Amino acid sequence: MSESPQLTYxxxxxxxxxxxxxxxxGYWLVIMVLILGVLLGAACWVYQIFVGIxxxxxxxxxxxxxxxxxxxxxxxxxxxxxxxxxxxxxxxAGWRNPIARAAETMTVFAVSIAGLFPFIHLGRIxxxxxxxxxxxxxxxxxxxxxxxxxDVVAISTYLTxxxxxxxxxxxxxxxxxxxxxxxxxxxxxxxxxxxxxxKHEQWRHYTRGYLFFAALATPLVVSVHSVVSWDFxxxxxxxxxxxxxxxxxxxxxxxSGLAMVLTLMIxxxxxxxxxxIVTMKILEAVAKTIxxxxxxxxxxxxxxxxxxxxxxxxxxxxxxxxxxxxxxSLEFWIMVVCNSMVPLLFFFKRIxxxxxxxxxxxxxxxxxxxxxxxxxxxxxxxxxxIPHAWGLYRPSAIEFGIMLGAFSLFFLLFLLFLKHLPxxxxxxxxxxxxxxxxxxx
Amino acid sequence: MEGTMATDISVIGxxxxxxxxxxxxxxxxxxxxxxxxxxxxxxxHRIFDALKLKxxxxxxxxxxxxxxxxxxGFGLAIYTALEWKLIVWxxxxxxxxxxxxxxxxxxxxxxxxxxVLGLIVLGNxxxxxxxxxxxxxxxADHFGIVVSCEEEEQEQVLExxxxxxxxxxxxx
Numbered sequence: 376m377s378e379s380p381q382l383t384y385x386x387x388x389x390x391x392x393x394x395x396x397x398x399x400x401g402y403w404l405v406i407m408v409l410i411l412g413v414l415l416g417a418a419c420w421v422y423q424i425f426v427g428i429x430x431x432x433x434x435x436x437x438x439x440x441x442x443x444x445x446x447x448x449x450x451x452x453x454x455x456x457x458x459x460x461x462x463x464x465x466x467x468a469g470w471r472n473p474i475a476r477a478a479e480t481m482t483v484f485a486v487s488i489a490g491l492f493p494f495i496h497l498g499r500i501x502x503x504x505x506x507x508x509x510x511x512x513x514x515x516x517x518x519x520x521x522x523x524x525x526d527v528v529a530i531s532t533y534l535t536x537x538x539x540x541x542x543x544x545x546x547x548x549x550x551x552x553x554x555x556x557x558x559x560x561x562x563x564x565x566x567x568x569x570x571x572x573x574k575h576e577q578w579r580h581y582t583r584g585y586l587f588f589a590a591l592a593t594p595l596v597v598s599v600h601s602v603v604s605w606d607f608x609x610x611x612x613x614x615x616x617x618x619x620x621x622x623x624x625x626x627x628x629x630x631s632g633l634a635m636v637l638t639l640m641i642x643x644x645x646x647x648x649x650x651x652i653v654t655m656k657i658l659e660a661v662a663k664t665i666x667x668x669x670x671x672x673x674x675x676x677x678x679x680x681x682x683x684x685x686x687x688x689x690x691x692x693x694x695x696x697x698x699x700x701x702x703x704s705l706e707f708w709i710m711v712v713c714n715s716m717v718p719l720l721f722f723f724k725r726i727x728x729x730x731x732x733x734x735x736x737x738x739x740x741x742x743x744x745x746x747x748x749x750x751x752x753x754x755x756x757x758x759x760x761i762p763h764a765w766g767l768y769r770p771s772a773i774e775f776g777i778m779l780g781a782f783s784l785f786f787l788l789f790l791l792f793l794k795h796l797p798x799x800x801x802x803x804x805x806x807x808x809x810x811x812x813x814x815x816x
Numbered sequence: 817m818e819g820t821m822a823t824d825i826s827v828i829g830x831x832x833x834x835x836x837x838x839x840x841x842x843x844x845x846x847x848x849x850x851x852x853x854x855x856x857x858x859x860x861h862r863i864f865d866a867l868k869l870k871x872x873x874x875x876x877x878x879x880x881x882x883x884x885x886x887x888x889g890f891g892l893a894i895y896t897a898l899e900w901k902l903i904v905w906x907x908x909x910x911x912x913x914x915x916x917x918x919x920x921x922x923x924x925x926x927x928x929x930x931x932v933l934g935l936i937v938l939g940n941x942x943x944x945x946x947x948x949x950x951x952x953x954x955x956a957d958h959f960g961i962v963v964s965c966e967e968e969e970q971e972q973v974l975e976x977x978x979x980x981x982x983x984x985x986x987x988x
């Protein structure tokens with residue numbers, strides 16, 4: 376599926392800058408619908424603040440419901456951005472360049488939304504600052520031995536680093552937009568681009584600094600989802616207390632993030648006519664990586680069962696038997712099929728080079744990964760050590776409203792980004808051409 | 817390679833080809849004028865090599881930030897544990913293993929802050945004045961070599977760029 380002739384610098388600029396033209400009525404209609412979704416979610420949260428955390432469906436023993444499920448889900452989505460922009464950058468994988476900007480943006484928005492859920496789950500949001508280490512009249516400090524405080528440190532670091540990484544990568548492109556803009560828009564982009572002129576001294580420091588950024592973001596991305604997994608693994612709950620959790624969560628995070636990249640990039644490619652930049656080879660490369668992460672995830676599911684059986688621990692064995700055959704067996708099998716079986720279809724070239732299949736499978740993986748978090752979080756506490764403490768959980772309408780609001784907010788932010796900032800890195804695309812056009816052509 | 821000549825005239829030679837630009841830079845070594853700066857739409861290692869640029873020292877900023885972050889993270893966790901001695905799960909008050917998480921995250925965070933600071937300081941950003949003597953084609957599809965020269969040398973520089981297939985412009 377080679378799309379020749381080769382791109383030129385000017386063509387890259389034209390294609391990307393064309394996407395910043397004033398949007399159509401359809402765009403504003405979608406924006407309005409998403410704003411309504413966000414308002415609905417906000418209204419549900421305000422209601423919960425006034426009524427109390429009991430407005431959600433959490434109970435005893437299932438004290439962690441959709442708020443924590445969505446927290447882990449969105450942190451997971453946030454991971455592929457850094458994988459694509461940092462890890463693949465260090466590996467000099469040319470196919471990352473056309474999708475890196477969208478993936479980084481997805482990371483920043485997803486981690487921001489993930490960060491909202493602990494606040495929502497807190498109930499008494501107005502004392503959230505108790506989590507911060509600051510001198511106070513109570514002589515109290517956060518307990519830095521707690522995985523929940525690890526989370527605060529890790530997620531806030533990740534949000535800060537990924538935002539700075541994203542902005543740093545944008546600076547040369549902001550300058551390119553500035554140079555084509557007029558009026559107020561030019562003034563705004565002049566300020567945002569920090570007067571960047573692409574002179575050799577700027578590039579000299581920039582390339583070195585960007586390399587360090589990538590080198591620092593790589594261990595960070597691995598640490599963040601490991602820390603998230605320790606929210607569970609450092610407890611003694613059956614189904615959670617496992618040493619496999621950190622790599623299992625990291626692989627799952629990248630799996631879901633790559634699927635979300637496909638879910639976003641496929642419509643984007645069609646709408647913005649990016650076919651010559653985001654070629655089929657690039658989508659195929661993402662699909663191949665998904666096979667790899669899907670196999671790791673499938674392996675982790677199997678190993679969890681092996682560990683439960685090998686431990687000969689009655690509680691652990693019952694927890695895993697119940698997962699597959701108990702009240703949440705439907706959710707369990709959705710998870711297994713969508714995350715570890717459906718991605719195997721990408722072994723067939725005909726499927727991984729078909730846009731409808733790519734989009735369909737990526738959506739199924741996203742669904743499967745949401746259910747994975749449901750199975751891990753709800754499925755473990757609902758069926759703990761002693762039968763009289765067992766219980767079930769069903770999300771309330773308020774939780775569904777907040778979840779809808781979160782999804783709406785993510786897509787709203789992403790759509791606003793698409794029409795205001797370059798959604799493909801022009802600089803990196805030109806650099807790719809310079810290196811022989813190896814961006815998947 | 818920053819210019820040292822005290823003059824108000826800057827001449828820019830614009831080229832649409834990266835290799836040609838690098839070759840022109842190398843050819844200029846035989847002339848008395850000094851290259852003030854070279855603009856490019858992306859980081860070009862050919863141009864870096866032609867200018868014989870050294871590695872950026874931005875890594876030193878990053879390193880210092882990382883060291884500060886490491887001690888800040890561990891220091892914060894240890895200080896707060898000693899301020900309120902609460903035994904959790906039988907772990908020691910100063911529990912090194914869990915504190916590694918805080919130390920690690922702060923190392924990364926401070927390294928990144930210092931890295932950005934290094935980019936700002938060394939790259940002399942923001943640099944809005946630099947836009948006054950700048951050709952906007954350099955962010956799109958052209959490479960610009962800017963030479964500072966005396967008024968009497970101006971024609972010679974313009975001729976040199978034209979002979980090498982470049983477009984020219986004079987900033988006063």
